[in-house]
Amino acid sequence: MTSLNIRIIKPEREIARIDGASMLVGESVGGQFSILPDHTAYTTILRTAPMEVRVDKGRIHRFVICGGILRMNKNQVDVCAASGEIGRDIDVERAEAAMKRARERLDSGDERMDRSRAEHALKRAMVRLKVASFRHG
Amino acid sequence: MANTRDIRSRIKSIREIQHITRAMKMVAAAKLRKAQNRQALSMPAVEVLSSLLDELLYGAREEINPLMRKREGGPPGYIVITSDKGLCGGFNTGIIKRAMSLVGGGGLLVSIGKKGNSFFARCGLEFARKYEDVSMGEPKRIVNDIAGFIIAKFLSGEVGFWDVVFNRYDSVYEQGVVAERIVPVDIDRQSKERPPMYLIEPSYLSLLDAVIKQVLRQKIQTCLMKSDVAEQLARMNAMESASDNAADLIDELTLNYNRARQAAITGEIVEIVGGAEALASAY
Numbered sequence: 001m002t003s004l005n006i007r008i009i010k011p012e013r014e015i016a017r018i019d020g021a022s023m024l025v026g027e028s029v030g031g032q033f034s035i036l037p038d039h040t041a042y043t044t045i046l047r048t049a050p051m052e053v054r055v056d057k058g059r060i061h062r063f064v065i066c067g068g069i070l071r072m073n074k075n076q077v078d079v080c081a082a083s084g085e086i087g088r089d090i091d092v093e094r095a096e097a098a099m100k101r102a103r104e105r106l107d108s109g110d111e112r113m114d115r116s117r118a119e120h121a122l123k124r125a126m127v128r129l130k131v132a133s134f135r136h137g
Numbered sequence: 138m139a140n141t142r143d144i145r146s147r148i149k150s151i152r153e154i155q156h157i158t159r160a161m162k163m164v165a166a167a168k169l170r171k172a173q174n175r176q177a178l179s180m181p182a183v184e185v186l187s188s189l190l191d192e193l194l195y196g197a198r199e200e201i202n203p204l205m206r207k208r209e210g211g212p213p214g215y216i217v218i219t220s221d222k223g224l225c226g227g228f229n230t231g232i233i234k235r236a237m238s239l240v241g242g243g244g245l246l247v248s249i250g251k252k253g254n255s256f257f258a259r260c261g262l263e264f265a266r267k268y269e270d271v272s273m274g275e276p277k278r279i280v281n282d283i284a285g286f287i288i289a290k291f292l293s294g295e296v297g298f299w300d301v302v303f304n305r306y307d308s309v310y311e312q313g314v315v316a317e318r319i320v321p322v323d324i325d326r327q328s329k330e331r332p333p334m335y336l337i338e339p340s341y342l343s344l345l346d347a348v349i350k351q352v353l354r355q356k357i358q359t360c361l362m363k364s365d366v367a368e369q370l371a372r373m374n375a376m377e378s379a380s381d382n383a384a385d386l387i388d389e390l391t392l393n394y395n396r397a398r399q400a401a402i403t404g405e406i407v408e409i410v411g412g413a414e415a416l417a418s419a420y
Contacts (some may be wrong), residue, residue, distance in 0.1 A: 007181065013179060029338070042338075043335045078189075
């Protein structure tokens with residue numbers, strides 16, 4: 001049976017390499033998508049969103065992907081994230097603190113605030129918390 | 138001839154300096170390993186992104202993305218990477234010399250590193266942007282900031298091209314100051330073989346734009362990493378030769394010290410013998 005070989009890379013280093021995956025679920029700028037083995041060659045722009053990689057026997061690896069590009073060819077999937085994290089490495093307290101900070105910044109109505117950056121930080125923190133929540137349930 | 142006590146104290150102080158330079162060499166060696174490691178770890182991202190860009194550029198013309206458009210005779214832009222700390226031999230002088238010859242003709246200057254910042258400020262050059270302590274702070278934010286800035290300046294037509302001027306050390310044969318063109322993107326890099334027919338979302342043009350921008354950020358990051366490797370290597374070599382010089386000095390001074398000591402002993406013996414003879418002849 002064919003399977004996917006997946007590499008998840010961020011600018012500083014490769015964060016994961018999963019061989020023999022049966023499905024990848026991610027979110028591109030066009031919306032959620034999933035890739036199964038023997039998918040046609042595909043490339044897309046990724047959004048800040050969770051990513052799931054399913055391996056046989058129902059095991060799921062989860063990641064946080066903050067923007068980037070995905071390329072798939074001949075069952076080799078390269079995810080080149082602008083930044084990313086492995087689900088089980090997420091520091092929940094830090095993510096909660098980051099979310100609170102971003103919310104406060106957005107609510108402050110400060111003129112000098114970089115709105116898109118604050119929104120991006122909020123989104124990132126929310127995705128991190130969402131991915132982290134799977135660990136406990 | 139200097140007296141023995143002076144020589145001894147000089148030897149002692151040189152030995153202390155040698156201890157310090159040796160320790161600094163070890164620190165630089167450890168940092169060099171770390172820097173090389175970091176660079177090696179970033180290679181997968183570099184490879185994937187640049188191979189994807191080559192594939193996307195297959196058969197493309199330069200009008201296809203504004204960041205690929207070559208402009209004749211536009212004012213230049215330079216990103217100059219120097220170190221934040223000194224004691225690294227000719228590391229900074231080489232880059233600064235090259236940068237001065239380039240920037241002397243006008244153009245925008247983005248300076249990274251305290252050494253370059255203070256030197257260019259003394260020369261009265263104007264900065265378009267300057268950064269310090271990149272590795273201590275948030276390199277990612279700085280890389281994004283630089284990338285955003287140079288893209289904006291290129292697209293607005295204020296700059297005809299951007300070069301990164303930095304020190305690299307790829308091997309013994311491939312080292313020294315280089316000026317690498319990062320914008321506009323070189324169209325000749327497209328892959329020679331026909332790439333797979335990708336299903337592209339949302340569209341070819343927006344994907345190409347995203348890939349070019351990410352490649353650009355990755356390139357700036359790579360230049361910073363390469364410069365870091367070269368800096369640690371330069372510091373290690375500088376500290377090694379400083380330790381060697383200290384050893385030579387100690388040898389020379391020890392010789393002088395022994396000579397002076399021997400001369401003093403000989404003088405004393407001559408005095409004793411002369412005194413004894415004078416006494417003997419008196420009786």
